[in-house]
Amino acid sequence: MPITTSLFATSPWAVALTLSGLLVVVFWLATAAWVFRDARRRIDDRRLVAVAALLGFVLPFAGPVVYLFLRPPDSIEERRDRRLENRALEERLAESDLRCPVCRGRVEAEFLVCPVCTTRLKQACGSCGAPLEAIWQACPYCATPVPPAAALGDVAPRPRRAQRTRH
Numbered sequence: 001m002p003i004t005t006s007l008f009a010t011s012p013w014a015v016a017l018t019l020s021g022l023l024v025v026v027f028w029l030a031t032a033a034w035v036f037r038d039a040r041r042r043i044d045d046r047r048l049v050a051v052a053a054l055l056g057f058v059l060p061f062a063g064p065v066v067y068l069f070l071r072p073p074d075s076i077e078e079r080r081d082r083r084l085e086n087r088a089l090e091e092r093l094a095e096s097d098l099r100c101p102v103c104r105g106r107v108e109a110e111f112l113v114c115p116v117c118t119t120r121l122k123q124a125c126g127s128c129g130a131p132l133e134a135i136w137q138a139c140p141y142c143a144t145p146v147p148p149a150a151a152l153g154d155v156a157p158r159p160r161r162a163q164r165t166r167h
């Protein structure tokens with residue numbers, strides 16, 4: 001084969017040329033393989049991966065450089081992780097999306113009154129002051145029973161207050 005004959009039978013120049021030619025070919029194949037592997041990691045569409053791999057192969061060195069400019073900035077995995085994170089964040093936001101029944105202003109679960117329109121949202125526990133849900137019969141924080149009047153009072157004023165505010 002030419003390599004062995006050139007190594008032993010020709011001038012040092014020819015040897016150097018053959019070796020550097022070999023190096024160039026190896027480097028070309030390595031960059032083409034890198035383009036294929038990288039494209040597979042970043043691109044979902046098999047046809048586009050094939051196009052990228054072809055580009056890296058048929059245009060030695062220039063192809064991989066062009067691919068570097070055009071490739072998607074992140075991998076398929078990174079995009080999927082980001083989507084999952086966004087969805088989790090949206091779910092967390094939706095959970096905490098409590099609104100005042102009267103003015104639709106954003107309120108928090110511990111609010112006793114709406115800070116915007118002052119509608120009473122919850123009754124405070126007579127003993128520890130914790131905000132109580134309307135259907136609770138006892139305060140879960142200090143075990144004080146909720147007087148029936150207070151429980152009723154929590155439910156009743158809301159519609160009346162609501163009508164007054166709307167007019």
Ligand SMILES: [Zn+2]
Binds near residue numbers: 101105117118
């Ligand atoms: Zn309000």
Ligand SMILES: [Zn+2]
Binds near residue numbers: 130
């Ligand atoms: Zn309490």
